[in-house]
Amino acid sequence: MKKTLIKNLEGVPQTKLLYFKDPYKFKFKAEILKKWEVNGKMYIVLDKTYFYPEGGGQPSDKGYVSVEDKKYSVVDVQKIKGVIVHECVPSTTKSLEGKEALGEIDSKRRVSNMRCHTASHIVMSAIEKVKGKAQYAGFGIEEGKVRLDVQTEKITPEDLEEIERRSNKVIYQAIPVKTYFVSRSELEKILTGLHWAKEIPLEEKVRIVEIEGFDKSICSGTHCLNTIEIGMIKVINKFRLQKGVERIEFLVGEEAVNETLDYMNKLSSLARKLNISAEEIPNVLMKLRNEKKRMEKEIEEMKQELTESKFRNLISKKELIGTVEVVTGLLREANAKTLGRLVKKEIEENENLFIAVGGLSGKPALVAGGGSQLIKKGLNVSQVVSEVCQTLGGRGGGSKNIGFGGGLTSENIAKAVEKVKERIVSFIK
Numbered sequence: 056m057k058k059t060l061i062k063n064l065e066g067v068p069q070t071k072l073l074y075f076k077d078p079y080k081f082k083f084k085a086e087i088l089k090k091w092e093v094n095g096k097m098y099i100v101l102d103k104t105y106f107y108p109e110g111g112g113q114p115s116d117k118g119y120v121s122v123e124d125k126k127y128s129v130v131d132v133q134k135i136k137g138v139i140v141h142e143c144v145p146s147t148t149k150s151l152e153g154k155e156a157l158g159e160i161d162s163k164r165r166v167s168n169m170r171c172h173t174a175s176h177i178v179m180s181a182i183e184k185v186k187g188k189a190q191y192a193g194f195g196i197e198e199g200k201v202r203l204d205v206q207t208e209k210i211t212p213e214d215l216e217e218i219e220r221r222s223n224k225v226i227y228q229a230i231p232v233k234t235y236f237v238s239r240s241e242l243e244k245i246l247t248g249l250h251w252a253k254e255i256p257l258e259e260k261v262r263i264v265e266i267e268g269f270d271k272s273i274c275s276g277t278h279c280l281n282t283i284e285i286g287m288i289k290v291i292n293k294f295r296l297q298k299g300v301e302r303i304e305f306l307v308g309e310e311a312v313n314e315t316l317d318y319m320n321k322l323s324s325l326a327r328k329l330n331i332s333a334e335e336i337p338n339v340l341m342k343l344r345n346e347k348k349r350m351e352k353e354i355e356e357m358k359q360e361l362t363e364s365k366f367r368n369l370i371s372k373k374e375l376i377g378t379v380e381v382v383t384g385l386l387r388e389a390n391a392k393t394l395g396r397l398v399k400k401e402i403e404e405n406e407n408l409f410i411a412v413g414g415l416s417g418k419p420a421l422v423a424g425g426g427s428q429l430i431k432k433g434l435n436v437s438q439v440v441s442e443v444c445q446t447l448g449g450r451g452g453g454s455k456n457i458g459f460g461g462g463l464t465s466e467n468i469a470k471a472v473e474k475v476k477e478r479i480v481s482f483i484k
């Protein structure tokens with residue numbers, strides 16, 4: 056809304072910013088200096104205001120402005136060249152300039168934003184203390200949830216726990232949050248170790264927000280008067296935005312408490328279902344995971360044994376075509392790796408043997424192999440397998456004496472085995 060408003064603000068004096076003085080004052084009286092309407096919305100400038108304008112990552116206040124018993128909703132507040140503009144609905148054609156207005160700030164929204172904003176200073180400082188070096192890179196508040204972007208080294212899960220612990224400790228130490236203005240020359244002296252501003256503001260007086268013994272930042276937002284008012288901080292997410300920039304998301308105050316209670320209740324409910332205590336959950340889960348791994352390994356071994364036994368059975372049923380022994384078949388529990396090993400061993404031991412077997416465990420695969428006499432006569436097994444599989448929509452590869460085919464369904468694998476056999480029979484004859 057900013058650009059469209061500037062032309063209406065010529066000659067309007069700067070607004071007295073009272074939210075700096077008392078962030079807990081939610082009702083006030085002021086004089087309307089200017090009022091105009093655009094597209095059903097009304098814009099009001101007061102001589103002084105407690106409404107916080109959107110800025111520095113903190114959303115604007117909302118609430119009401121009442122004039123002569125008529126209540127208007129304040130839906131947005133912006134600061135333009137030192138003037139605070141209150142966007143209100145509905146609009147009125149009445150002249151309101153010079154009249155007294157009663158301002159009422161949505162205190163629940165404001166208090167939540169103050170808690171979030173103060174919490175951000177604490178988390179920022181905690182990151183710096185845990186990581187050694189950190190630089191503020193961005194910040195946003197949305198209904199009790201904060202996202203904070205920080206330039207720092209990778210934050211590990213252990214770092215995150217430590218950051219959360221230190222931040223909550225600062226809350227329960229109930230440290231007063233002081234705000235004051237310093238001149239630019241004073242600022243130079245305390246500049247090292249200051250957080251928050253991406254760049255130093257141009258104003259002659261710069262506002263400092265100090266949590267004694269923990270953090271000192273340049274900031275124009277609204278804050279709690281004491282860290283205890285924040286209640287609680289609960290980290291919920293961490294992302295790596297890019298190399299060297301980490302994003303942390305956390306809940307503040309009531310939202311943090313509710314989220315934590317929900318987690319605890321979910322754990323208790325799970326523990327009851329498992330008939331154990333909540334403390335036992337990590338151990339029980341680790342045991343279950345190890346047990347699952349052990350069983351998977353056992354099943355795999357059993358499958359291999361079964362494959363080997365069935366494979367030997369197939370070999371025993373070999374068919375003599377000319378001077379070549381031909382073995383074909385399908386094994387439901389075999390995978391390409393095991394079949395490859397078994398086929399290789401057989402063709403090394405029998406130079407007049409040809410095998411084509413389909414394995415259906417995992418991704419269906421065809422494995423074929425030819426003994427050395429066949430290769431000497433010009434057989435290229437991988438070429439035969441590739442050509443056959445391609446006609447069925449799959450693919451193949453391998454070497455002259457052993458070929459692998461894949462990318463086929465179970466049904467097509469059976470067809471592929473038959474077709475490879477046909478090709479070999481015609482090769483022999």
Ligand SMILES: [Zn+2]
Nearest residue numbers: 172264274276
């Ligand atoms: Zn701040």
